[in-house]
Amino acid sequence: MGKDKFTIGIDYGTQSGRAVLVRLQDGMEMAEHVTEYQHGVMDVKLPHLDKALGYEWALQHPMDYLDVLRQSVPAVMQTAGVDPTDVIGLGIDFTACTILPVDENLEPLCFDPAFRDNPHSWVKLWKHHAAQEEANKLNELAGERGEAFLARYGGKISSEWMIPKIWQIVDEAPEIYKAADQFIEATDWVISQLTGELKRNSCTAGYKAIWHKRDGYPSADFFGSLHPAMRDLADTKLRGDVYPLGTKAGELQAEFAAAMNLSPGMAIAVGNVDAHAAVPAMGVVTPGKMVMAMGTSICHMLLGTEERTVEGMCGVVEDGIIEGYYGYEAGQSAVGDIFGWFVEEQVPAYVHRQAEAAGKNVHQWLEERAHAYRPGETGLLALDWMNGNRSVLVDTELSGMVLGLTLATKPEEVYRALLEATAFGTRKIVDAFHQNGVAVEELYACGGLPQKNKLLMQIFADVTNRPIYIADSIQTPAVGAAMFGAVAAGAEVGGYDSILDAAENMARVKEEVIQPIPENVEIYELLYQEYNKLHDYFGRGDNDVMKRLKAIRSQSERKLTLQ
Ligand SMILES: Nc1ncnc2c1ncn2[C@@H]1O[C@H](COP(=O)(O)OP(=O)(O)O)[C@@H](O)[C@H]1O
Numbered sequence: 001m002g003k004d005k006f007t008i009g010i011d012y013g014t015q016s017g018r019a020v021l022v023r024l025q026d027g028m029e030m031a032e033h034v035t036e037y038q039h040g041v042m043d044v045k046l047p048h049l050d051k052a053l054g055y056e057w058a059l060q061h062p063m064d065y066l067d068v069l070r071q072s073v074p075a076v077m078q079t080a081g082v083d084p085t086d087v088i089g090l091g092i093d094f095t096a097c098t099i100l101p102v103d104e105n106l107e108p109l110c111f112d113p114a115f116r117d118n119p120h121s122w123v124k125l126w127k128h129h130a131a132q133e134e135a136n137k138l139n140e141l142a143g144e145r146g147e148a149f150l151a152r153y154g155g156k157i158s159s160e161w162m163i164p165k166i167w168q169i170v171d172e173a174p175e176i177y178k179a180a181d182q183f184i185e186a187t188d189w190v191i192s193q194l195t196g197e198l199k200r201n202s203c204t205a206g207y208k209a210i211w212h213k214r215d216g217y218p219s220a221d222f223f224g225s226l227h228p229a230m231r232d233l234a235d236t237k238l239r240g241d242v243y244p245l246g247t248k249a250g251e252l253q254a255e256f257a258a259a260m261n262l263s264p265g266m267a268i269a270v271g272n273v274d275a276h277a278a279v280p281a282m283g284v285v286t287p288g289k290m291v292m293a294m295g296t297s298i299c300h301m302l303l304g305t306e307e308r309t310v311e312g313m314c315g316v317v318e319d320g321i322i323e324g325y326y327g328y329e330a331g332q333s334a335v336g337d338i339f340g341w342f343v344e345e346q347v348p349a350y351v352h353r354q355a356e357a358a359g360k361n362v363h364q365w366l367e368e369r370a371h372a373y374r375p376g377e378t379g380l381l382a383l384d385w386m387n388g389n390r391s392v393l394v395d396t397e398l399s400g401m402v403l404g405l406t407l408a409t410k411p412e413e414v415y416r417a418l419l420e421a422t423a424f425g426t427r428k429i430v431d432a433f434h435q436n437g438v439a440v441e442e443l444y445a446c447g448g449l450p451q452k453n454k455l456l457m458q459i460f461a462d463v464t465n466r467p468i469y470i471a472d473s474i475q476t477p478a479v480g481a482a483m484f485g486a487v488a489a490g491a492e493v494g495g496y497d498s499i500l501d502a503a504e505n506m507a508r509v510k511e512e513v514i515q516p517i518p519e520n521v522e523i524y525e526l527l528y529q530e531y532n533k534l535h536d537y538f539g540r541g542d543n544d545v546m547k548r549l550k551a552i553r554s555q556s557e558r559k560l561t562l563q
């Protein structure tokens with residue numbers, strides 16, 4: 001048997017970057033290291049300037065991304081003690097849509113003293129929501145013009161995505177728009193720094209920049225209808241070919257090889273997105289298996305063989321997750337955050353005391369007690385829209401609800417109803433795909449929640465009536481990125497020729513599978529029908545009370561500030 005070979009994956013999150021060194025033969029994680037971003041999320045001011053950023057702004061510093069390369073990669077190399085010549089590939093995944101303007105030499109405009117005082121020259125993070133006005137106008141215009149691309153994004157382009165963000169720059173800082181040679185995703189920028197050339201990836205282009213494998217970007221006519229300056233956007237500032245995931249972006253340049261303790265010339269994969277990289281890391285490379293990245297929110301990913309229109313999906317992109325398939329994405333905008341809100345804001349002091357005395361955190365204490373109830377026994381039913389509805393209804397104006405409260409209701413009962421509500425929300429998404437010809441037979445869960453709450457996972461299996469496989473790694477996206485690094489290297493040097501081969505050898509899920517319990521499935525079917533009625537009643541216009549309440553609240557807020 002030959003010498004072990006390795007690959008590196010880096011997961012760029014919102015606050016930090018995490019590197020893992022993975023063994024190619026079996027996907028074993030040999031070492032991991034986290035580098036917190038020195039500048040974190042810049043949502044108040046720029047580092048060097050005491051001037052407030054606007055409402056809903058969220059920027060980042062490109063240098064923080066390079067620090068992850070310089071700190072975390074040598075750290076994993078040192079911990080694992082492997083020979084640099086045995087590391088054959090590197091891949092990364094990133095939050096998205098996280099973009100920056102660069103000059104002809106791929107230097108961020110924010111590094112240029114002429115532009116650095118202008119916040120629009122910096123990286124706009126995925127959760128920069130200050131381009132909402134542009135997103136609304138874009139959706140309206142695209143609707144009026146009957147643009148075919150809208151259907152591929154469930155009928156709405158998000159303010160988080162590339163085109164609204166660029167349009168905000170055109171509106172508010174035309175000099176930055178003019179000076180930018182290109183706008184690129186941060187994931188593509190980091191790869192360009194490693195290889196010396198820019199290669200855009202199909203995942204961010206497809207999901208975040210309205211690019212289509214066959215049709216390309218929207219027409220010049222459409223871009224021109226947004227703003228005359230944007231007419232030639234696709235051919236100029238978004239120019240260049242788009243490459244499928246797993247493509248070799250290039251070879252590692254000497255400067256970074258030295259800084260990272262790796263061999264120059266090593267294969268580097270094109271960039272990727274965090275949630276999407278997790279799919280092959282769980283061994284999912286064929287249709288029928290829905291991957292859920294479960295944490296504060298849930299991102300649902302699914303493969304199909306045809307491009308279908310599914311109500312409220314975030315997007316469908318050919319080659320967007322696994323080459324050769326249509327990748328579908330959907331999501332719930334709050335899940336763990338709902339449980340976190342309940343624990344922090346709604347639980348009486350005696351629960352905190354008893355949990356502490358039992359040596360448990362409040363989630364664990366509530367889970368244990370909630371577990372004692374049978375489905376339906378609480379008499380409660382909740383709607384999981386505490387942060388709006390991201391998929392199926394796509395409406396941020398909706399809000400949460402708990403029905404069936406009595407004077408005897410216990411905190412653990414409400415906790416259970418909230419767990420169930422998030423499972424009903426996922427069931428709605430599963431049904432939307434399954435009933436529209438994109439089959440969902442099994443669920444795969446990664447992220448923090450599956451490790452933290454067993455009851456939640458059982459409820460998800462019972463409500464969806466599907467088995468759930470759980471990731472065997474807490475760094476699932478980074479492992480996926482490492483797998484794409486192995487594909488970029490290729491089998492000739494000890495990597496893999498396709499992501500299918502890499503997944504077969506490197507992907508890992510836990511042995512224990514969570515199976516639906518038939519008697520629970522039966523009761524949850526009844527409860528889901530009730531959830532569905534509430535969902536449509538409050539979500540599809542029968543009763544817009546949630547929106548009216550929000551309107552009344554903002555009127556009252558205004559009166560209060562005027563007094
Ligand atoms: N035992 C638990 N059961 C359910 N939810 C939990 C539990 N512990 C923490 N949470 C919630 O999980 C979320 C964090 O999940 P995690 O996957 O670690 O985060 P992220 O989405 O930021 O990667 C928080 O919203 C928190 O409220």
Ligand SMILES: O=C(CO)[C@@H](O)[C@@H](O)COP(=O)(O)O
Pocket residue numbers: 013014094095096097126273274275295299
């Ligand atoms: O939007 C996507 C993926 O499509 C994410 O990158 C973005 O929501 C950030 O997710 P995380 O908070 O890093 O889990």
